Amino acid sequence: MPKGSFRGGVHPPENKERTAALRTVVARRPSQVVVLLHQGSNCPLTPTVARGDHVRMGQKIADTEAKWGVPSHSPVSGKVASIGLVRTAFGAQDQAIFIEPDGEDVLDESCVPVDNVFSQPPEKLIEIIREAGIVGMGGAEFPTHIKLSLPPKVEVDTLLLNGAECEPYLTADHRLMVERPRDIVRGAQILMRAISVMRTRIGIEDNKPDAINAMRDAEVSAAGVEVVPVKTRYPQGSEKHLIKSVLGREVPPGRLPFSVGVVVSNVGTAAAVSDRFDRGLPLIERVVTVTGSAVATPMNLIAKIGTPASELIEACGGFVGEPGKIIFGGPMMGMAVPSADVPTGKGTSGILVMSQEESVAFKEMPCIKCGQCVDACPMRLEPAFLHQWSGAGLWDEAEAYHAMDCIECGVCTYVCPSRRNLVQAIKRAKFEISARRRAARERGGK
Amino acid sequence: MANTKLQVAPAPHIRSGASTPVIMRDVVIALLPAAISGVYFFGLRAAVSIVCSVAAAVGAEYIFEKIANKPVTIGDWSAAVTGLLIAMVLPPHVPLWIPIIAGVFAIGVVKLLFGGLGHNVFNPALAGRAFATAAWPALATAGYIWPASAEGALWAARGFDAMSTATPLTLWKMGDIGGAAMTKFYGPLFMGNIAGSLGETSALALLIGALYLLWREHISLRIPVTYVVTVAVITGLYGQDPLFHVLSGGLILGAFFMATDYVTSPMNPKGQVIFGIGCGILTALIRMFGGYPEGVCYSILIMNSAVPLIDRLTRPKRFGEVTDRA
Numbered sequence: 001m002p003k004g005s006f007r008g009g010v011h012p013p014e015n016k017e018r019t020a021a022l023r024t025v026v027a028r029r030p031s032q033v034v035v036l037l038h039q040g041s042n043c044p045l046t047p048t049v050a051r052g053d054h055v056r057m058g059q060k061i062a063d064t065e066a067k068w069g070v071p072s073h074s075p076v077s078g079k080v081a082s083i084g085l086v087r088t089a090f091g092a093q094d095q096a097i098f099i100e101p102d103g104e105d106v107l108d109e110s111c112v113p114v115d116n117v118f119s120q121p122p123e124k125l126i127e128i129i130r131e132a133g134i135v136g137m138g139g140a141e142f143p144t145h146i147k148l149s150l151p152p153k154v155e156v157d158t159l160l161l162n163g164a165e166c167e168p169y170l171t172a173d174h175r176l177m178v179e180r181p182r183d184i185v186r187g188a189q190i191l192m193r194a195i196s197v198m199r200t201r202i203g204i205e206d207n208k209p210d211a212i213n214a215m216r217d218a219e220v221s222a223a224g225v226e227v228v229p230v231k232t233r234y235p236q237g238s239e240k241h242l243i244k245s246v247l248g249r250e251v252p253p254g255r256l257p258f259s260v261g262v263v264v265s266n267v268g269t270a271a272a273v274s275d276r277f278d279r280g281l282p283l284i285e286r287v288v289t290v291t292g293s294a295v296a297t298p299m300n301l302i303a304k305i306g307t308p309a310s311e312l313i314e315a316c317g318g319f320v321g322e323p324g325k326i327i328f329g330g331p332m333m334g335m336a337v338p339s340a341d342v343p344t345g346k347g348t349s350g351i352l353v354m355s356q357e358e359s360v361a362f363k364e365m366p367c368i369k370c371g372q373c374v375d376a377c378p379m380r381l382e383p384a385f386l387h388q389w390s391g392a393g394l395w396d397e398a399e400a401y402h403a404m405d406c407i408e409c410g411v412c413t414y415v416c417p418s419r420r421n422l423v424q425a426i427k428r429a430k431f432e433i434s435a436r437r438r439a440a441r442e443r444g445g446k
Numbered sequence: 447m448a449n450t451k452l453q454v455a456p457a458p459h460i461r462s463g464a465s466t467p468v469i470m471r472d473v474v475i476a477l478l479p480a481a482i483s484g485v486y487f488f489g490l491r492a493a494v495s496i497v498c499s500v501a502a503a504v505g506a507e508y509i510f511e512k513i514a515n516k517p518v519t520i521g522d523w524s525a526a527v528t529g530l531l532i533a534m535v536l537p538p539h540v541p542l543w544i545p546i547i548a549g550v551f552a553i554g555v556v557k558l559l560f561g562g563l564g565h566n567v568f569n570p571a572l573a574g575r576a577f578a579t580a581a582w583p584a585l586a587t588a589g590y591i592w593p594a595s596a597e598g599a600l601w602a603a604r605g606f607d608a609m610s611t612a613t614p615l616t617l618w619k620m621g622d623i624g625g626a627a628m629t630k631f632y633g634p635l636f637m638g639n640i641a642g643s644l645g646e647t648s649a650l651a652l653l654i655g656a657l658y659l660l661w662r663e664h665i666s667l668r669i670p671v672t673y674v675v676t677v678a679v680i681t682g683l684y685g686q687d688p689l690f691h692v693l694s695g696g697l698i699l700g701a702f703f704m705a706t707d708y709v710t711s712p713m714n715p716k717g718q719v720i721f722g723i724g725c726g727i728l729t730a731l732i733r734m735f736g737g738y739p740e741g742v743c744y745s746i747l748i749m750n751s752a753v754p755l756i757d758r759l760t761r762p763k764r765f766g767e768v769t770d771r772a
Contacts, residue, residue: 365563382761
């Protein structure tokens, strides 16, 4: 297998051409921002402000004692209009802080750059990153400080920055790499210090030559940092597959990247780290690609986190015709949201609006055992069998066929000629297996 | 912004090209050159046989599903594939009721009783043919004719009696032909103007269809190539003419269009290679040491029954199971 790739995967139509060359534009100030109290990891946050309070931009407005949680900050200055329920991307109702901007964008006094970054101890850097509310910005919203807090006796040698952006349509990371390569490299240097490694590799799919060149220009000045172009192949941006492509290492089943000496972070996350240390800003805005055939003028917007999708779509000239689906993220793993009012989160890299014609409701046909899912599965599983076990409730079989290894990339469902909902069936099996493992632990525990 | 009615569905939100009905339709398209060549060499009677066979298979699926109150699935083209294949693996002048009964049996018993498309263990068309030849051995193997244009080759090979209804494999089995004269058959076997089942005689037409399926990425070479090469190697080792064995009988048709049937072949690449080799060994053994002159049909059916076992024994190594730290 050539370096820069992995076995399996697919190459769906990229559909990035409408936004790939568009400079990011600061979205106009939203009429309201909605900061979710339940971001990323499963820790609910407690508001530190009350209804009617005046908040400044960058001020901490919610936090948690839980180790896995990170605080949230007000993306604008303004008034806390209410704290209540909002419909989230998942379709459920969740607690959120509603803020009405005052149009001043007065920065909170806590937002000051960090001096002498490289003389700070790593623990201090990790603490600052947590306090800035930084999570993985590739979509999963995994708290960055947890990733950086390596267990004792774990030896890592490489920081791997993920600039693959393998999802079709999305160009947020692409633009960031073209426009802010130095900030990304600066963020990488801070992250290297936080985990005490001397080298960084930046994996970028070879369909973004301008990003590769820009990052290479920026990397020259930084010791140990090197850009590695990788093959354009979905799911190249999967942590495990990017490690395989760039470093030739395979993370064993059930293990995390540090088990092969790597910490992986998104390029957007690295830029957010630089924002915090050099500009004093916590994570309150991000690049969002608003695109799709049902959007008038697709754009790459720098948007306040918590902006309702409808406001960003309006900034792009609104809908063309009747929209069929609004997807948070890309078409392979993104979530179709129930309403245009759903606010963006820290991991929302794109808003994809599909037309009604594109929003086909696929009807499952019988499995003809063609094996295409087996050929395409980047984890080398057998999705056809997993669907069979899951459908019949045979969770032991599903576990024996390694359901838990599934990374939910959706490649199996994408290639299935019988349009079977393979990845959904596997997700279901994973859910059941986890529940049973938990129950067994509780029974066996005490 | 007016909240229009949005569709909510799980990811992925896009799908790749060919759907199952399109794949099945492509198989029909790929079989057409060989079917047309059969009509060309054996006359319009062959066309009547094809029409009856396809109508029987598709009609049986429609009627049985109506009776069982199940959704009618003839739109997925798989019954049409079965009907077409049944006509193609029977003699061109077979009594018409034979492909009709074979088609009804293939769809009703071999496919629908097992749960319909995707659930059948055996290739329906081959099982239909096996059923017909077992039930009416004399009738189902009668009706082989030599196209008028091919009689010269037969004369050259045997030197007597051009009026025969025996296929080259039968003649070889009976010891009527052999030795260096076998090379005389290469041309007719490749073009198709020779006695045989309706759709199996023209290697050229079959390979054109196979190329189409390869180009459309519906089949891979794993099963067909291992199957054909295995037959050639074994017959060659036993001092037979390998090329004669590859080109004669139903090997090309079986290897590219029946052994590659998704439902009844293994899912994993390694399993597909094992399956192809197994088919090849059985075909060569039946031809050389069995009671029948031809073994493609039974070889594939026997290997069909081993598919669940092969799938179980050839499970892929998952990502990360072999760790290599560079």
